[in-house]
Amino acid sequence: MSDRVFGGVGLVLALFYIWQATLIQESFLSDEVGPKAFPIIIGTVLGLSSIYCLVKPDPAPHWPSFGRLAEIFFAVLVMIAYAQALPQAGFLIATAVASAYLTWRLGTSPVSSIVAGVLTSAGIYLIFRVILGLSLARGPFGF
Numbered sequence: 001m002s003d004r005v006f007g008g009v010g011l012v013l014a015l016f017y018i019w020q021a022t023l024i025q026e027s028f029l030s031d032e033v034g035p036k037a038f039p040i041i042i043g044t045v046l047g048l049s050s051i052y053c054l055v056k057p058d059p060a061p062h063w064p065s066f067g068r069l070a071e072i073f074f075a076v077l078v079m080i081a082y083a084q085a086l087p088q089a090g091f092l093i094a095t096a097v098a099s100a101y102l103t104w105r106l107g108t109s110p111v112s113s114i115v116a117g118v119l120t121s122a123g124i125y126l127i128f129r130v131i132l133g134l135s136l137a138r139g140p141f142g143f
Helices: 002-022 037-055 066-089 091-105 110-131
Strands: none
Touching (some): 066 091
């Protein structure tokens, strides 16, 4: 039963996501694919996965313990805080903090988590800003 509820919620979310993607304004300078393609692909994958959960649910789903559900809840809160902190802290700082927390909760030591967060942030910044030239949120230091 819980898989079907999950599949139904996922399907509604996928349909809403695809609908919102179709409302994205396109610039006259966009490429052939346009800004709508990637969100529509994500929504389609979510929709197909949700349909699978509806059609073929797990007969005896194993729910995580309360502690694990709390971990998931806090991870969601971290991602919401990350989105809120991006404009003020900038991409490098916000991504480093969020990545460090999430890797720590996945089981690495605190020092390893900090290193992983900084390297993840710097690596993504290098690829998206320096190599691809995309705009990322600037922090208080201007980068």
